[in-house]
Amino acid sequence: MSQDTDQTRLDYLDRPQFQSLLDVLQDAGFRCVGPQVSDHAIVFEEISYVGQLPTGMVDRQGPGRYTLKDTGTGRFFYWVSGPQALKPHLFLPREVLWQVDRDDDGKLHFSSACGQPQGVAFIGVRSCDLAALDLLDRHFLQGDYVDSAYQSRRQQIFIIAVNCARSAETCFCHSTGDGPQVRGGGYDLLLSELDEGFIITSGSSKGDEILVRLPLRASTNQQHEQVRQELVSAEQQQRSLPSTDLNEKLMSQLEHPRWDDLQERCLSCGNCTAVCPTCFCHSEIDHPGLNGMTSEHIREWDSCFTSGHSYIHGHVLRDDTRKRYRQWLTHKLATWHDQYQRSGCVGCGRCITWCPVGIDLTEEVAVICGGDAHG
Amino acid sequence: MDNVGMPHEAEVVEKIIESKSIFTLRLRFTDPQVQASYRFLPGQFNMLYLYGAGEVPISVVSDPLDEHIFDHAIRAVGRITNALSRLEQGDRLGVRGPYGRGWPLQEMEANDLVLITGGLGCAPLVSVINYVMRRRELFNRFVIMQGVKHSDDLIWRSRYQEWQQQPDTQVYLAADQAGPGWPWTTGPISALFKQAEFDVARSKAMLCGPEGMMFVAIDELTRRGMPESDIWLSMERNMQCAVGHCGHCQYGPHFVCKQGPVFSYPEVRQLHWVAGF
Ligand SMILES: Cc1cc2nc3c(=O)[nH]c(=O)nc-3n(C[C@H](O)[C@H](O)[C@H](O)COP(=O)(O)OP(=O)(O)OC[C@H]3O[C@@H](n4cnc5c(N)ncnc54)[C@H](O)[C@@H]3O)c2cc1C
Ligand code: SF4
Ligand code: SF4
Ligand code: FES
Numbered sequence: 078m079s080q081d082t083d084q085t086r087l088d089y090l091d092r093p094q095f096q097s098l099l100d101v102l103q104d105a106g107f108r109c110v111g112p113q114v115s116d117h118a119i120v121f122e123e124i125s126y127v128g129q130l131p132t133g134m135v136d137r138q139g140p141g142r143y144t145l146k147d148t149g150t151g152r153f154f155y156w157v158s159g160p161q162a163l164k165p166h167l168f169l170p171r172e173v174l175w176q177v178d179r180d181d182d183g184k185l186h187f188s189s190a191c192g193q194p195q196g197v198a199f200i201g202v203r204s205c206d207l208a209a210l211d212l213l214d215r216h217f218l219q220g221d222y223v224d225s226a227y228q229s230r231r232q233q234i235f236i237i238a239v240n241c242a243r244s245a246e247t248c249f250c251h252s253t254g255d256g257p258q259v260r261g262g263g264y265d266l267l268l269s270e271l272d273e274g275f276i277i278t279s280g281s282s283k284g285d286e287i288l289v290r291l292p293l294r295a296s297t298n299q300q301h302e303q304v305r306q307e308l309v310s311a312e313q314q315q316r317s318l319p320s321t322d323l324n325e326k327l328m329s330q331l332e333h334p335r336w337d338d339l340q341e342r343c344l345s346c347g348n349c350t351a352v353c354p355t356c357f358c359h360s361e362i363d364h365p366g367l368n369g370m371t372s373e374h375i376r377e378w379d380s381c382f383t384s385g386h387s388y389i390h391g392h393v394l395r396d397d398t399r400k401r402y403r404q405w406l407t408h409k410l411a412t413w414h415d416q417y418q419r420s421g422c423v424g425c426g427r428c429i430t431w432c433p434v435g436i437d438l439t440e441e442v443a444v445i446c447g448g449d450a451h452g
Numbered sequence: 453m454d455n456v457g458m459p460h461e462a463e464v465v466e467k468i469i470e471s472k473s474i475f476t477l478r479l480r481f482t483d484p485q486v487q488a489s490y491r492f493l494p495g496q497f498n499m500l501y502l503y504g505a506g507e508v509p510i511s512v513v514s515d516p517l518d519e520h521i522f523d524h525a526i527r528a529v530g531r532i533t534n535a536l537s538r539l540e541q542g543d544r545l546g547v548r549g550p551y552g553r554g555w556p557l558q559e560m561e562a563n564d565l566v567l568i569t570g571g572l573g574c575a576p577l578v579s580v581i582n583y584v585m586r587r588r589e590l591f592n593r594f595v596i597m598q599g600v601k602h603s604d605d606l607i608w609r610s611r612y613q614e615w616q617q618q619p620d621t622q623v624y625l626a627a628d629q630a631g632p633g634w635p636w637t638t639g640p641i642s643a644l645f646k647q648a649e650f651d652v653a654r655s656k657a658m659l660c661g662p663e664g665m666m667f668v669a670i671d672e673l674t675r676r677g678m679p680e681s682d683i684w685l686s687m688e689r690n691m692q693c694a695v696g697h698c699g700h701c702q703y704g705p706h707f708v709c710k711q712g713p714v715f716s717y718p719e720v721r722q723l724h725w726v727a728g729f
Contacts, residue, residue, distance in 0.1 A: 175458045177546065179503055184482075185461045185544045221710065222695035224457075328704075331726050358699035361692045365504035372504040379698070386700060387728075389690050390529045400728030408702060415705030 089296035091274040092151060096127045098237075101290045102198045107235055110166065111200035112156065117145055119159030121166065121199065131156055138245040138426065140435030154201050154270045157245040160431055162206040162354035163199060167230050168213060171377045174226060174361070178371050190373070191226050198235040204256030205248075207238060207263040208423040209354030215417045216357050226376075235283060238264035242307040244314050247426030249439055252317035255423040258308045269304040276304060316429075316439045318410070318422065319446065326446040327411040331403065335444045340399035342434055347380030349428035349436075350405065355421045358386065381405050406438060406445075457693060459501045459546030460486045464539050465521055471607045475537055476513070476525045479547065492516055493554030494579035495686060495714040499694050500524065500536065501546030508532045509691040509709070511575040512550060515582055525575045551694040552713050555580055555658055555684060564593040564650040568669045570641060570661030571600070576686040576713070577660045578608075585618065593655075594621045595648045599641030599665060603627040603634040624648060641665060645672045652677040659685040667724070670717060683717040703729055 090098065099109050103125065111124040114131045124130065130153040137144045138157070148155065173190040180186070202210075217224040218231065241248075241257035250256030259267055265284035269276040276296050279288045350356040360379040365372040379386055382401045387394035395401045413421035422438070429437045466478040481487040492498075492512045499507045514523035528537040539545065557580070565584060569577050584591055596615060600606050606625065616623040624644040625636035637643050657673050659666045666685055673683055689701035689708045701708035704723045706715070723729040 177459075177501075177503065179544075183544050185503060185546060187458050187461065187546060189458055217697060220696050222457075222697065224695075224697055328722065357697065359692070359697075360700070361507065361698065363504060363506045374501075376698075379700075381699070385690075387690060389688055394689075395728050404728065412702075412705045416707075 087293040089294050090277050094292050107196045107198035109198050119156050138247045138430045140429050140437050143430050154239045160352045164354050173373045175374045191229050194230050196233040200237045202236050202238045204259045205250045205423040205425040208255035212355045236264045237266045239268045241311045244311045247429045248314050249316040250424035251312045251314050253424035257311040324411040324414045330445050333445050336399045336403050339402045343398050343402050345382045345398045347382040348431050350380040352427040352431045459548040462547040464543045473528045478523050492550035494583050495554030495576050496550035498547050498549030505532050505535050513579040560656040561590045564655040566595045566657040568597045568659045570665030574660040597624045597644045599626045601628050603630040657683045680717045686713045
């Protein structure tokens with residue numbers, strides 16, 4: 078045993094043993110969901126064996142641009158982010174909330190459609206994803222009303238977070254205080270990936286139970302130092318948002334000419350809101366069955382970029398893209414502070430990457446709040 | 453536990469046709485326990501669910517002390533409200549609520565009340581009129597001002613005449629365009645302010661209607677010296693969930709369904725003059 082190991086610290090999992098983590102989780106009753114390559118992007122889907130992980134893949138991201146490249150390394154988590162965080166797994170893009178049956182006398186019987194979902198273990202959750210999850214929790218669970226559909230899934234999850242060893246070109250989580258290192262809690266297990274294996278620690282009693290069943294050995298100080306260095310380099314990000322509260326600044330620039338300029342570029346497609354891990358807008362619709370005796374009440378993701386979003390009888394309040402982009406940006410970065418005591422942006426950069434015309438909110442903010450009115 | 457967003461079944465106890473497009477549904481929850489525990493304040497609203505069609509937000513207009521029944525005055529304007537207008541006595545629908553914040557009527561006691569409405573009779577304030585008329589002694593002067601586009605749009609004409617007969621009550625109506633036999637003012641709602649008598653230092657104003665009309669009224673009131681914090685208004689936005697989750701009614705720092713629909717003017721002033729929020 079080399080002298081810089083600490084025998085009391087059993088926190089190292091060799092790469093060839095990673096399958097044991099999946100096995101132990103499945104044995105504990107969890108369905109494992111982790112990163113995989115699908116349609117040239119990293120997405121979170123069900124996995125059962127290590128071979129499904131995106132080994133060696135890194136993502137190159139830029140405004141309106143995303144490509145994956147195989148680097149040939151053995152790392153599973155060298156990529157940074159794909160188009161989705163945990164949002165679509167907890168707040169489903171479409172789900173039945175309740176159902177109503179109508180009997181022959183016209184009487185109505187309402188029943189909840191929320192089941193008891195199976196526990197899901199999410200593998201490879203980033204620091205920004207945890208911050209976004211905390212925001213969804215504040216929204217769906219910590220207000221006056223609890224959303225039972227979200228809650229039933231949320232209660233069953235097990236989170237295996239991972240520290241980011243690199244940042245994408247679009248990341249700015251360091252400026253928002255949400256990454257790239259996982260700080261604070263919100264996870265059950267936390268991985269830091271090295272070429273040969275993982276430093277793994279627990280953040281909860283559920284995490285402890287899984288950890289003791291893994292074939293761990295002691296890590297070295299050198300390995301910890303390596304993790305630290307990679308985190309420091311991941312902190313060197315090209316983009317940033319001002320770390321100050323933008324609430325007052327943005328809300329005093331509602332007539333800035335840049336909003337008109339945005340109107341000419343933005344397609345109002347809503348991609349940014351779909352990929353944003355904190356956007357929660359949804360619509361409720363009813364879907365009557367063909368037999369005429371039942372009807373389902375469904376919720377579907379919606380976007381403040383649609384005309385229906387601000388419809389009230391007879392007119393649309395946000396009838397142009399200028400008003401819609403302004404609505405989105407001012408809510409996300411300004412009035413979220415009033416509603417959730419922090420900004421709605423965790424710096425993941427997804428809205429920059431997945432915007433078909435490459436609109437970059439950090440650049441828009443710099444112009445709108447910076448007094449540089451070249452728009 | 454109950455799913456928060458799930459309606460309870462209610463029954464149409466009576467349907468009253470108020471005008472060509474406006475009708476009142478008097479409702480009761482079919483489960484007596486649900487009915488017994490149902491409490492609301494004027495200004496709050498319910499989500500009414502019509503089988504297979506969907507839900508709409510509608511204010512409660514009856515008196516909060518009526519324990520056996522609650523009323524909704526509805527204007528048929530679109531898909532769901534038109535379908536609701538075809539309901540008859542005994543028909544079933546879904547109701548969940550009440551939601552939002554109502555008018556702070558208890559804090560307004562011992563003041564003059566100034567009600568200003570525009571459009572076709574404004575449900576959130578009809579409930580206030582009913583409430584005050586039953587408790588007339590709790591309030592001082594009662595001023596009701598209503599503006600309509602055309603005199604034919606005024607519903608409940610006889611009720612306004614009745615209200616006008618009540619002690620210490622002033623009713624002023626203005627129609628932008630008036631047909632023959634219109635006994636009240638012809639012109640914009642601002643024309644009514646000259647006639648109204650109230651003590652700005654001891655008054656509370658309640659506004660409801662199109663936002664353009666509310667701007668004019670707020671302007672008149674503040675010019676007359678009423679503090680902004682004594683002005684209250686009810687707002688409308690698209691509403692899908694009514695519990696602050698769907699984001700449709702988000703208005704600056706608020707969700708209208710939760711922090712509203714009734715706001716004090718300083719709470720919403722920041723955005724009130726900006727189109728698109
Ligand atoms: C807090 C509140 C209280 C209200 N109280 C009353 C009342 O007491 N009496 C009354 O007649 N009307 C009231 N309204 C307006 C009423 O909700 C709309 O007229 C109704 O939603 C129109 O639905 P529709 O399907 O008939 O019309 P459509 O034009 O076909 O509307 C389609 C959908 O758009 C949405 N929508 C349309 N207009 C509105 C609107 N003004 N507000 C919110 N969502 C809208 C609804 O989801 C509706 O189902 C109130 C609205 C709010 C927000
Ligand atoms: S606004 Fe953009 S960068 Fe911020 S959390 Fe949403 S998708 Fe990520
Ligand atoms: S900012 Fe980009 S992604 Fe968002 S709606 Fe506009 S064009 Fe679509
Ligand atoms: S109606 Fe859904 S947030 Fe207000």
